[in-house]
Amino acid sequence: MNFQAPTSKLFFQPWYDIDLPQRVADVPALLNRFEKRLLYYVAKERYLGKGAIVDAGCFAGGSTVSLAVGLADNERKIDKAQKIVTYDRFVLDDSMRRSERINKELRGATTDDEFYGQFRHNTAGLEHLFRLEKGDLLDKRWDGEPVEILFLDIAKNWDLMRWSMEHHFSALYPGAILIHQDFADSGHYWLPFVMAYLRDYFDVVEYMEPCTVIYICRAAIPNDVIQVDLLKTLSLAEALALHNSLKPNLSALRQAMLDIQACYLCRWYGDNEMALTLLREAKARYAGLPRFVGDIKAAERSFGLVEAV
Ligand SMILES: C[S@@+](CC[C@H](N)C(=O)[O-])C[C@H]1O[C@@H](n2cnc3c(N)ncnc32)[C@H](O)[C@@H]1O
Structure with missing residues (x-):
């Protein structure tokens, strides 16, 4: 671990007790207040403008607003225009419909259109800071732009994880930040497996309750490492x-x-x-x-x- 590196302050949880702007504190989200603080903090204090900020997926816009308000408050002279790339398909599937927490954060939205409407409502006025990639992630492509901050909250199955590795992990570079949700969710067993496989390319910054792990990319991941079919190879x-x-x-x-x-x-x-x-x-x-x-x-x-x- 190199404590002189520009990201090294991250190792000391500098986001832990910051005051959040009211808009971030209030936005509906499937995140706790520490996770919101972390996203706001990295966009405001750590983002250097060297690549994209990926927000995948955004649900009703909680992570989008946390990152976008942080980016707006970033005092560096950098190009901020739509630097956040946000993903969601805005489809209320059965498991989402069954979740009390999701229904609460959707504030009464019961159709896919209303779900998308909630996102629009919650993120209104911040559109200049993010570009929305609406639709199934598996139908998207990444243009290869370097990714400086990757917030990963969409790897809900193996195909989505594979997509994220191929398109977003491959665009991370040394010093880039990966914020990995669902890590300690027992049903998401492929997440620790993949990160164990990629152990030479990341340093762990912190395990956050309940489910998030923060990493700093140590080395760019070679294409042949990304492409390996783990199930067939191991x-x-x-x-x-x-x-x-x-x-x-x-x-x-x-x-x-x-x-x-x-x-x-x-x-x-x-x-x-x-x-x-x-x-x-x-x-x-x-x-x-x-x-x-x-x-x-x-x-x-x-x-x-x-x-x-
Ligand atoms: C846990 S939620 C994200 C929570 C969000 N980050 C927040 O701040 O509240 C995961 C999101 O991934 C989206 N999602 C799941 N599968 C997807 C897919 N195949 N393509 C696009 N989005 C997907 C869901 O619609 C859901 O909103």
Whole structure:
């Protein structure tokens, strides 16, 4: 870790107790206040204008507003015009409709058009700072512009993760910042796996509760590394070894989450027996710990061990 690097202040959580502009504090979002502070801070204080700021996905505009107001408040003499590139398809799928939290943040929007309308309403007046790429991410292309800040909140399945690697990770350069959401969500097991695979290209800055990890890019990722089909190239034993290589220096809680994610990883590789063995072990080890009750139940449901609710 190079503490002289321009991004090194990041290692000391400088965003932790900053005052947020009211607009950022109030904007509906699937982010907590520390995550909003982080996004606002990096756009205001760390953004040097050397590349794009990627906001993927934006939902009702919480991350967009946090980044855009931060960019507006950035005092450097830089070109700010639509430097943020924002992605979302604005489709209310079943899982979104079922989520109480999502419904609350959508403020009564029940159709896709109303969802998009909420985004427009929440981001009004900031359009000069962002360009919206509306539609399915998988239909988009990146033009190769360097990415200075990548806020990744869209890698909800393996195809979206692959797309992000191919288009956005490949445009990161040394010193660029990656803010990775969903990392400690047990169902998003491909995220730690990928970051373990890319360990030579990133330094961890911080694990933030509940689910975010902040990285600084150490070296640009070569194309052949990005293109590797991990499932075909690595055996399950190699994949598990890579996954577990993240454990040293992690809290007991984060290690436990990796244990649950490992069950999904086995199933992904088609080894259901191993998946169930690891799940039973995890259940025995973490039974009764409130933080894991939901994750273990979700894994059991997903593996068909209890009736899906
Ligand atoms: C967790 S939310 C993002 C939360 C947001 N960053 C905020 O500040 O509240 C994830 C978003 O990804 C979007 N999304 C999921 N799959 C997508 C796809 N294939 N293409 C484009 N957007 C997608 C969803 O519509 C959703 O709004």
